[in-house]
Structure formats: structure tokens, C-alpha cells
Amino acid sequence: MSERTGTVRRLLRHPLGLVSAVVLAAIVLAVLLAPVLSPQDPNASSLRDAFGGPSAGHPLGFDSAGRDILTRLLYGGRNTLGGAVIALAVALLLGVPSGLLAGYYGGWFDSAANWVVNLVMALPAMVVLLASRAILGSTVWVLMVVLGFLVAPAFFRLVRGIVASVRNELYVDAAKVSGLRDPRIVARHVLLVVRAPIIIQVALVSGIAIGLQAGLEFLGVGSGDTPTWGAMLNEAFKNIQRAPSLMLWPGLALGLTSGALVLLAAALRDALEDRGTAPAGRRSRRRARTAAPAAPAAPAAPAAPRSADAGTPRTGTPRSADGTSPEAGERAELLSVRDLAVSYVLPGGGTREVVHGVDLDVRAGEIVGLVGESGSGKTQTAFSILGILPEGGRVCRGSVTVGGEEIVGMPERRHRALRGDVVAYVPQEPMSNLDPAFTVGSQLVEPMRHKLRISRAEAVRRALDLLDQVEIADPRRVFGSYPHEISGGMAQRVLIAGAMSCDPRLLVADEPTTALDVVVQAEVLGLLRRLQKERGLGVLLVTHNLGVVADLCDRVAVMREGRIVETGTAEQVLHAPRHPYTQKLLGAVLDGVPARGPWQPSNAEVV
């Protein structure tokens, strides 16, 4: 069952939802079929019939000018609902795109739009409408356009708020890293999230627009010759002493329509919330930072020599003759970082440098581990290489070349082309990096179609092949599953498949196994090792886990407080660390500590 069908079903199973939907559908249908249901002129009057009661062909009788009430009610509904549609269309056209832009990009447009919105919201709607009537004339449609302007801020604020929070979701970062353009990310990942709240808001604002329009007409502000429910109320109110029943029909139509819209909005909200735990559950952005420097959670003993496999220098791995780091000399062609500094703008003004002059190289076929305690600047270094530093952060010094191209200061369009094609990213939290609203298959296929410009069928074939390559047992089932239907380990394999999908040369993996249990960690590390070997990838592996380094890496760079304090081959750094901080890191690993004995009650506890 598709998500949309599911929501409609839940809505119709909700008693209020069903009743309000049926009432609204009946009203809209009757109003649309006005010429068929009542083929008379709504303005045709016969003074002879003024205040006449119900008769054959005129089931609701006549008004004070001898006009058929049913006909005016049906045609009036067309104008009243049509007016609300115009107001809504204007509000949606103004509020939604500007909310999307302001929420997604922030910056000066956000500030300017907020300023305008605050100004519009401070204006009293009725007074503005009355003034507009004096300036623009009494045509209902024109007044509805003005009303649209006045309610647009409601949509702006709603959309901006949601988009600003979604913008920080990891799967939006993941989409950026896979090289998708902003309009596509917005259309695919962001619009979908704001869609439901917008629908609810539409129902509420329609009720308000109908009420406001009727209020204006009731006050006699509209043009007298257009039949509307508000104008009918106005006319009925003038004759309330003589024929109070005239108030009944337009009042009933207005009450039923507005009431049904409000109830429908409430039922819609319930139906969408009911979707509950499943695909729409979104997670908070950034992971909880681990406090300990090097938890010994990795499959291999942290300071043990590398496994035979990992210990063998990889084919084609160019090492310096002495096996030391090349950072001091020639720059690596695949990834070379020199004197990189990253700073953040502080809330109170000024900046704070969090990475200070990092040098780093990764060559084709080489796995370089970037290790260090939490907060040492590993992720900031990786994000700088990927060009996805969070808001407020920027590379303030240095040079980063990827595939021989300088990316510091590179235009975003060119940088986007590098991401996915040359450099790909495997993140830490697999689940948060998959959009819960799309199937796994669709999330693999979409970037490939746009980056590789291949047909859908070809992209599907490649995606199934990739799922097979990342050792997923039933690629077809996983292809059609939503992220909540697969395990964390599988999700990480899917993200690795996604990273491989455009045949990158460099992989940046940010703690790719931290969120997984030990057995799955070992499997995912094995998978990474195999793919890296087969494809001759260069890998920058960000980790705080020395076991992972021992198991996987050729070389290691140790970071502390935003600086690299030691680099060398994995063997040299793990067996003969030179820097006291590396020695401390290795010392912090609980390897060789005897296990605690069984619990014994202390003397104090023995009575």
C-alpha cells in the first residue's frame, strides 16, 4: 500500500474525516453542477414572488427581490468558494516558495523575508481589506487577491520552520554529497516533508478565507450584483424582521463549509500523525559525541599487528621508501591537504578556529586513518574535503586538492560535479542518512540517473548489482524496502553501495561502523576492505577506534585539538608511537587489563 493511499484510508476511517470529506464533496459538487441543478439566472427577479415560500421548481422559496434562493445559493457558493481558491492560490504562490528559499538557504533573503512577513502580520486584515476596496474597487476577486497577500505569511512561516529543520538532516547532507543539485534535493527530500502540513494549513486557511470574504460581503463591502453567501446574508439581515428564515440557507452553507474544513484539517493531522513510527520518523541531526578517546570496540585487538590481509601492502599502494608520511614532501594526486584551517563564526561575533593547519595525503589504493579523541577536528577536516561544512563554518586558510583540483574557493557547481564522481562519502549514522520517505531503491537510482545520465532501467540494473556487491542477500527485497524495514547493518551497506554508485576514486568514511554492533562492524569493515582492494580506492577513514585502524589502515594521522600531531604507517604509529598524545591514546585502550572478579559483598555490607 502506498503511503498516500494509506493516509487517505486512515482519513476515511476517522469518523470526523469521513463526515467532513463527504459534506465538503457534496457542497463542491452541488456548486459545480449549479447550471444543471438549477438552470435559472441567479439574478433574475420577479417582484411578484418577493418573500415567496417554497413551490414547485423553487424548493427554498424566494428572497426579498423575488430571486430563487436555491439558485443564488448554488451560484453564490461558486463565487464564495472561487474567492477562497483565489486567496489560497495567491497565498500558496507567495508563501511556499519564499518559505522554501528562506528555510533552505537562510542568509539575507531569510532576514528580508522575515522582516516583510512580520510587517504584513502586524497589519489588521479587515482594515487593509476595507482600504483596498476603497482603492481597488469592490470586485470580489480583487479583494480575494489582497486577502491572499495577507494570509501568505501563515504559509511562509510554516514552510520556513520545517525546511530550516529538515535542511540539517543527515540525508540532505548525503544527497548533497552524492552530487544532487539543490532544486532536486528540495523537490525530493524537502517538499515531501512540508506537503502534509501545507495540506492541513490549506484546509484551515480556506475556512478563514471563506469567513473573511463572507464577513466583507455581509458588511456590504463586496459588489452587490455578484451572488455570494455573504451577500445573501447581508440581504437576509436587512429583512430579518420580515423573513428571518432567509438567514438560514446562506448561514447553513457557510457554517457547514467552514466547519467541515476545520474538522477535515483536524482529521488530516490525525491521519498523518498516525503514520507514526514508520517511514516518516525523522531523527535529530548530529550524533552524540563519544567521550572516550579510543574505545576497544573494534573487531581486532587495538594495538595488535594488522591481520595478514590488512598487513600486506596493497597492490599499487605507493609508499615513501622509508614508509613515512608523504605530507612533508610531494602532494598526493588523489587527496592532498595543506595547512588547512577551519573556523566558525561565534554567536556573539568573532570567529573560533577549530582546525589549525592540517596536512594530509591520501593516494590511490591507500587507506589512511584519521584518529583522535572526540572534538579533535576529524569531522571538520573530512567535511572541508567534501565541502559540506555546517552553517557558520568555513575553510579560512590552506589548500585542499582532490583529483589534482583545488577545491578551496571552487564554485559550488564544479564542486558538486566532483562529489559522487571523484569523492564519495560513507557517513556514521546509516539510518539518518536515508530519507525515510523513499524506498532504498529509489534513493540509489535517483543520484545515478542524474550524475551518470543513464536511463531508469539502467540505473535500476546498476542499483541491484551494487546491492549484490555489498553482500546484501536479497537485493530485490531490499531495493523495494523503506529504510525502517531494514537493519542498521543493511542500511550501512546500502550507503556504501550508494557511495560506490558513481565509481568514485576517493572515499571519505566518517566512523562508518560506530553505530553498528560488533559482529556487523566486522562484516562492514571486511566489505570496505574488499571494495577498496577491488577498485583501488583511496580511503580517508575517520575513526576514534584504534582497532579499526589496526585492522584496515595503511597509514595513520593522529589529531589532537585541531592539529595533526603524528603521522606514519599504521604499524609504526601503533607499535612505536612517537608523540606522547599517541602514546596516551594507545594507553587508554583497555587491552590486557585483567577482567574483574565476581562481585563480593564488602565487609561493611555484611551484617
Ligand SMILES: Nc1ncnc2c1ncn2[C@@H]1O[C@H](COP(=O)(O)OP(=O)(O)OP(=O)(O)O)[C@@H](O)[C@H]1O
Ligand atoms: N557547527 C559548529 N559550530 C562551532 N563549532 C563546531 C561546530 N561543529 C564542530 N565544532 C567544533 O569543532 C571542533 C572539532 O569538531 P569535530 O566534529 O571535527 O570533532 P571530531 O574529532 O570529529 O569528534 P567526534 O569523534 O566526536 O565526531 C570541536 O571543538 C567542536 O566543538
